[in-house]
Amino acid sequence: MxxxxxxxxxxxxxxxxxxxxxxxxxxxxxxxxxxxxxxxxxxxQLRELIVLKRSGKRVPFDRDKLQRSIDVALRKRPVEPERIERLVSGITRQLESGGEAEIASEAIGELVMEGLKGLDDVAYVRFASVYKNFREAKDFEALLGTLGEAAAPAEAAPPRPRRGARARP
Structure with a gap:
């Protein structure tokens, strides 16, 4: 070295x-x-991965670049470094074990968005705004609407009775 x-x-x-x-x-x-x-x-490293960019260019997969893009989305967010490392390692393992030597950059972006959605909603919106190239406020509204729909069923559930409370006839 x-x-x-x-x-x-x-x-x-x-x-x-x-x-x-x-x-x-x-x-x-x-x-x-x-x-x-x-x-x-x-x-x-299970295999050498090649990323196929939207422009048609082929570049070697760079784990550090993946880490940096996730770090940017999570900047100043209260997420433990271990959870971030697990996300990066999980995405990398998933790509390496996928069976394909060439991976579309869109597929990597979708995996990152899926992982960030489970980790931190703000980071998810940050990453999505860059990845999906948001141009107007309505793009954010549409994305936030999908986040709200996922949370709505849990909020609409009836309140659970307290422990030891008897149901009244």
Whole structure:
């Protein structure tokens, strides 16, 4: 592993431990040339994935880019980093085990939206507004309407009787 500070190729591993619920290995490294310290992660990669963009361009799948886009949607939201990491790892595993070497960027976007919808409604709306290229306020209203419909059945349920309360005839 090359040192990111001086470019030296002979770095030493000082500490290794499991990370991300055992899905990765975290390694602390040190460069003997410049004494720089840095961290690397080692993950299982089932296959090399190619993302097919809307423009027709093909680019290699980048887990870090997926992580960054989810982080932007979740900026300043009260979501634990472990839950975010589980979402990114879950989407990546789902893509790798899907059987296809080429994946449409739309499919990745839909998986992210589905994951964010279960994680944080505000982040879901943020991501959807960029992903679906919202142009007007009515685009937001339509999306918020779908969120409201999902929550409406739970709100319309009759109140449950208190424990120990008897039903009156």
């Amino acid at each position: 090359r040192c990111p500070y001086c470019g030296g190729s002979d770095t030493q591993v000082k500490d290794s431990r499991p990370s991300e619920d055992g899905a990765a290995i975290r390694r602390r490294r040190v460069c003997p040339d410049c004494a720089g310290r840095f961290t690397t992660f080692e993950r299982v």
